[in-house]
Amino acid sequence: MLIKKSADIRSSEITPQDLYVNRRKFLAGVGLTAAAVGLGAKELLAPSREARAMEAISGIQKSAFSTNEKITPINDVTHYNNYYEFSTEKEPPAELAKNFKTHPWTVTIDGDVPKKQKLDIDTILKFAPPEERIYRLRCVEGWSIVVPWVGFSLSELIKRAQPLGKAKYVVFTSVLRPTEMPGQDRQILDWPYVEGLRMDEAMHPLTLLCFGMYGQTLANQNGAPLRVIVPWKYGFKSAKGIVKISFSTKEPLTTWNEANPHDFGFYSNVNPNVDRYHSQAHEHRLGEFLPRPTLMFNGYDQVAGLYSGMDLAKNY
Amino acid sequence: MIRWIKVVVFLACLFPLGLLLWRFFGPHPTDMTTWGVGLGANPLEALEHGTGDWTLRFILITLSITPLRKLLGIPSLIKFRRMFGLFAFFYGCLHFATYLTLDKFFNLQEILADIGKRKYITVGFTAFVLLVPLALTSTAASIRRLGGKRWRALHRLIYAAAIAGVIHYIWLVKADIRKPLEYGAVLAVLLAYRIIEWIRASVRQPAPPARVKVAVE
Numbered sequence: 170m171l172i173k174k175s176a177d178i179r180s181s182e183i184t185p186q187d188l189y190v191n192r193r194k195f196l197a198g199v200g201l202t203a204a205a206v207g208l209g210a211k212e213l214l215a216p217s218r219e220a221r222a223m224e225a226i227s228g229i230q231k232s233a234f235s236t237n238e239k240i241t242p243i244n245d246v247t248h249y250n251n252y253y254e255f256s257t258e259k260e261p262p263a264e265l266a267k268n269f270k271t272h273p274w275t276v277t278i279d280g281d282v283p284k285k286q287k288l289d290i291d292t293i294l295k296f297a298p299p300e301e302r303i304y305r306l307r308c309v310e311g312w313s314i315v316v317p318w319v320g321f322s323l324s325e326l327i328k329r330a331q332p333l334g335k336a337k338y339v340v341f342t343s344v345l346r347p348t349e350m351p352g353q354d355r356q357i358l359d360w361p362y363v364e365g366l367r368m369d370e371a372m373h374p375l376t377l378l379c380f381g382m383y384g385q386t387l388a389n390q391n392g393a394p395l396r397v398i399v400p401w402k403y404g405f406k407s408a409k410g411i412v413k414i415s416f417s418t419k420e421p422l423t424t425w426n427e428a429n430p431h432d433f434g435f436y437s438n439v440n441p442n443v444d445r446y447h448s449q450a451h452e453h454r455l456g457e458f459l460p461r462p463t464l465m466f467n468g469y470d471q472v473a474g475l476y477s478g479m480d481l482a483k484n485y
Numbered sequence: 486m487i488r489w490i491k492v493v494v495f496l497a498c499l500f501p502l503g504l505l506l507w508r509f510f511g512p513h514p515t516d517m518t519t520w521g522v523g524l525g526a527n528p529l530e531a532l533e534h535g536t537g538d539w540t541l542r543f544i545l546i547t548l549s550i551t552p553l554r555k556l557l558g559i560p561s562l563i564k565f566r567r568m569f570g571l572f573a574f575f576y577g578c579l580h581f582a583t584y585l586t587l588d589k590f591f592n593l594q595e596i597l598a599d600i601g602k603r604k605y606i607t608v609g610f611t612a613f614v615l616l617v618p619l620a621l622t623s624t625a626a627s628i629r630r631l632g633g634k635r636w637r638a639l640h641r642l643i644y645a646a647a648i649a650g651v652i653h654y655i656w657l658v659k660a661d662i663r664k665p666l667e668y669g670a671v672l673a674v675l676l677a678y679r680i681i682e683w684i685r686a687s688v689r690q691p692a693p694p695a696r697v698k699v700a701v702e
Contacts, residue, residue: 244526248525248526249527253660253661257660257663259525259526260525310659312527357660357661428660429659444602447603451589451592451595453527453529453588455527458587460588460589460590
């Protein structure tokens with residue numbers, strides 16, 4: 170096993186003790202408390218069915234990358250999903266994903282690495298302490314949400330995989346399991362779903378290896394048990410249900426790019442000035458009445474340096 | 486009798502709108518404080534799609550009147566055709582209004598760019614524009630003024646509007662064209678009927694097979 174074992178620190182040693190203890194006490198009370206922190210008591214009175222199936226994650230740290238914008242209610246985030254492996258409509262995945270099995274789960278690491286390996290999900294989750302990252306997510310369809318994801322920087326996994334110097338891209342392959350994913354019975358897209366990032370994008374601290382939301386493990390329809398979140402790119406770049414992470418020297422052919430290269434480029438950075446598919450100048454934040462202007466890189470200006478010297482109208 | 490049926494049909498045609506409004510404004514079991522929750526997480530999109538769906542449905546209903554009255558032998562169905570056609574226009578107006586207000590919020594610059602650049606908007610807008618003269622000349626007085634022949638020629642625009650409407654839907658979806666193709670299949674059948682009738686008429690064969698009349702004995 171070439172993966173370096175991470176220092177076995179308990180999260181209690183990282184988080185200030187008083188905060189940690191308080192949090193533990195708090196979480197012990199009710200399973201849904203974590204969700205309530207972001208949402209207020211209203212959600213507690215009407216918890217969603219899926220929320221109960223999610224398990225609380227302990228020892229979550231706060232992150233400086235979090236926005237202080239209003240968090241989208243969990244019920245909307247779990248009942249408005251683009252997850253074509255289950256359905257091309259947005260409400261059915263919540264129900265259709267209910268019996269999707271997320272354990273046991275292994276992730277294959279291969280490609281330009283010293284040694285191909287299979288990692289158990291529980292091993293991966295111990296690579297770094299869980300952080301809450303409250304990110305904006307902008308869909309290419311013109312809507313957006315604000316979600317408190319839980320995970321850690323993807324770089325934590327990449328470092329341990331020790332990719333070779335020639336590796337320039339990271340490729341994510343999502344699960345192929347037609348028996349549990351009715352949408353895969355039809356070749357709407359070329360299954361399994363494949364997404365990818367350039368190595369520097371994947372190593373950027375904002376890029377999140379995500380396994381939770383609202384203080385709990387991910388809902389199945391939101392990509393459980395493991396996904397990535399790339400907040401400055403359109404939502405489809407943030408692959409769900411990942412079973413393989415490969416390192417590659419050449420740019421991978423990603424699923425939406427293959428389906429419609431004119432509208433969905435490999436980069437697909439949120440860009441109000443490049444109106445592929447739809448006009449992308451504005452967006453509808455779920456729960457808001459008026460459209461709001463879409464920001465370059467979805468407001469994550471710190472990634473601009475990754476693309477210096479590139480014509481983003483061409484490399485969309 | 487027809488009068489009363491007309492009232493009932495009229496109210497039935499308003500039902501989809503009533504349902505959308507109720508779900509938009511009405512209370513919701515789990516959340517009494519927020520508007521639109523009855524329409525799910527994205528009520529604006531639900532309104533836009535709902536009104537668009539019903540525009541297409543009413544266009545198809547309107548186009549099915551002629552074949553149905555012949556195939557079923559109920560010529561009086563013609564008395565409902567104008568109403569259905571006007572409801573198609575009505576839902577089309579609501580659909581367009583939803584796009585202008587809720588979706589684009591009167592952002593004229595973006596709307597014009599959309600109509601020029603987004604082919605699914607171009608073709609959808611075309612369908613809507615084609616329906617305008619049909620709605621304006623829907624009165625009996627207009628038929629008299631134009632004369633039956635010219636009026637019928639003008640109202641063939643509905644075929645173009647229907648085709649444009651289905652294409653609008655096909656081009657709008659990201660990958661799954663199953664639903665728009667369902668509309669397309671119904672439209673294809675309705676257009677095929679007319680093509681067959683037209684060929685029959687032009688080869689001067691005797692009139693289409695006698696109407697099947699339900700025996701009332």
